[in-house]
Amino acid sequence: MKRFATRLISRRPLCRYKHTHVPLPYDVNKGLGEFLPPAALKVVSFDYQKGLLDRLNEEVRGTDLEGQPVVQTIVSSAPDRSRVLAFNYASLALNNHFFLDGLAPPPDSLPNHEHHISSSFIHQIRAQHGSLAQLKSNFSAAAMGLFTNGFIWFVTDSAGNTAVVPTLGPGSLLVRSQTYMASTKGMDVGFDMGQWGRGDLLTEEDPYFEEWKEETISLMEKESARAPTTNAVPSHSLPGTSPASPASGVSAQNPTQPSHTRSLHSSPSTFNDLKSRFTRLPSSLDEDDPARTYEEPLVSPNPKNVTRTEVLAKHGFGQTLYPLFALSVHEHAWMSAGFGVWGKEAWIKKFWSVVDWKKATEAYEHVTKPKN
Numbered sequence: 001m002k003r004f005a006t007r008l009i010s011r012r013p014l015c016r017y018k019h020t021h022v023p024l025p026y027d028v029n030k031g032l033g034e035f036l037p038p039a040a041l042k043v044v045s046f047d048y049q050k051g052l053l054d055r056l057n058e059e060v061r062g063t064d065l066e067g068q069p070v071v072q073t074i075v076s077s078a079p080d081r082s083r084v085l086a087f088n089y090a091s092l093a094l095n096n097h098f099f100l101d102g103l104a105p106p107p108d109s110l111p112n113h114e115h116h117i118s119s120s121f122i123h124q125i126r127a128q129h130g131s132l133a134q135l136k137s138n139f140s141a142a143a144m145g146l147f148t149n150g151f152i153w154f155v156t157d158s159a160g161n162t163a164v165v166p167t168l169g170p171g172s173l174l175v176r177s178q179t180y181m182a183s184t185k186g187m188d189v190g191f192d193m194g195q196w197g198r199g200d201l202l203t204e205e206d207p208y209f210e211e212w213k214e215e216t217i218s219l220m221e222k223e224s225a226r227a228p229t230t231n232a233v234p235s236h237s238l239p240g241t242s243p244a245s246p247a248s249g250v251s252a253q254n255p256t257q258p259s260h261t262r263s264l265h266s267s268p269s270t271f272n273d274l275k276s277r278f279t280r281l282p283s284s285l286d287e288d289d290p291a292r293t294y295e296e297p298l299v300s301p302n303p304k305n306v307t308r309t310e311v312l313a314k315h316g317f318g319q320t321l322y323p324l325f326a327l328s329v330h331e332h333a334w335m336s337a338g339f340g341v342w343g344k345e346a347w348i349k350k351f352w353s354v355v356d357w358k359k360a361t362e363a364y365e366h367v368t369k370p371k372n
Contacts, residue, residue, distance in 0.1 A: 019053040019070060021046065022097065026105055033106040035350040040336040045100050048332065049093060056089035070094050074174050088170040095151050095172070095326065102325035104356040116358035118365060124160050126219075133212035137202055139164050139327070140348050146329045154360070155321045160368040165321075173321060207349060322367045324360040327351055 028045055031038035056073070060066045065073050065086055073090040077083035104113060114132070117125075122132065129135040135154075142164050143152045150168040167173055202209045327348070334340075334347035 019056050019093070021050050021053060024100055026103075030105060032103055032354045033350065034337075035103075035347070035354045036333070036337055040333070040338070043336040044096070044328070044330075044333050048330075049096055049100075052089050052093040052096065056086065056093060059086045059089060071174065074172055078172070078174075087172075091170045091172040091174075094174075095167070095170075096328055098323065099151065099326045099328040102356055102359060103354045104359070106353045112353045113355060113357040116356075116361055118361045121361045121364050124162065128162055131212055131215050131219075133208045133215050134202060135164075136352055137206055137208040137212070140207070140345075140351075142166055143327055143329050143348050144345055149330045152327045152329060154324045154326070156324060156364055156367055157321055158367055160364070162324075173323065207345070322363065324363050325355055 024045060026032075028041050029038055031041045036044060056070075060068070060073065063086075065076060065083070068076060070090050070093060073086060074094065077087040077090065107113065117132075125132055125135055129138065139152060139154060146152065146166055146168070148168055150166055150171065153165045153167065153173065154162065155165050155173070156162045165173065202212045206212075329344075331341075331344075334343050337343075337347055337350075339347040
């Protein structure tokens, strides 16, 4: 069984004996902005959470699971089909608590908490997902593609490799070998995390397109400030075909790089040039990382006769996963927030205003800190 190490365990346990509601690190009465106004936050954090814990207590009463922490209940009940209700209640309670614990009320003078993302963390996000906007687009698409209840997780391993991972229904990343819960198709994360079919170019219809465009141009401006003399793009960095999204199966063609010297206002094709320059990702595990001016390789340089797959396997790629934040995809959440039956996409967009990037960054840097 592959292990799933989590911040869930390191945080305050839900309860050692009788499972009770644990207070959140913010005032529930003030809500979480438009994402979960006060009444909606009460539904998700108290009514729903308390209901799960009450039912869990009733289910384990008089059994050997009584008195066990929630995490241990999940691990102990997962292999036993007769304990499916105990597993379901415990897993949902733990997942829901982690989801809420990773949020923070929106700042008074800023639209989100992204200013807390460290330079090393944003560096890896761009290296692996193209840009923060592309990560948000892919994460949101995963949530929109979930046509059942579940959770979407942003996870890392100890080497700093990150991925977006869904769990369906009461499914838990704590127990990767369960067979009777939601489908485990696509859950071999050690493989999925290594796929470079991420960072697809965003179209103008994408809700994160403008954010992506601004981020890309900002990167270009920073590069220009560091190197005032503009040079033609080296031929080896010209993109061919951008990798297709594993979910879509559709390939996208990158525009051809112009031969002239680049500048922010040189021609209408400038942004296409920037898209290709700053969002080019390898098309397979065995392809070298493209030349970039603002990042270092994801893993240490390796001899040409050693494939990227072998390097990742050597480093225990994806064997132990650490969640950084999660999104609960449950209809009661966006309905109680006032978004209506078909308001899921608009509600997900509000999620990014309350993601606690400070906590996520601290967790990422703790997990990836070199061990002595």
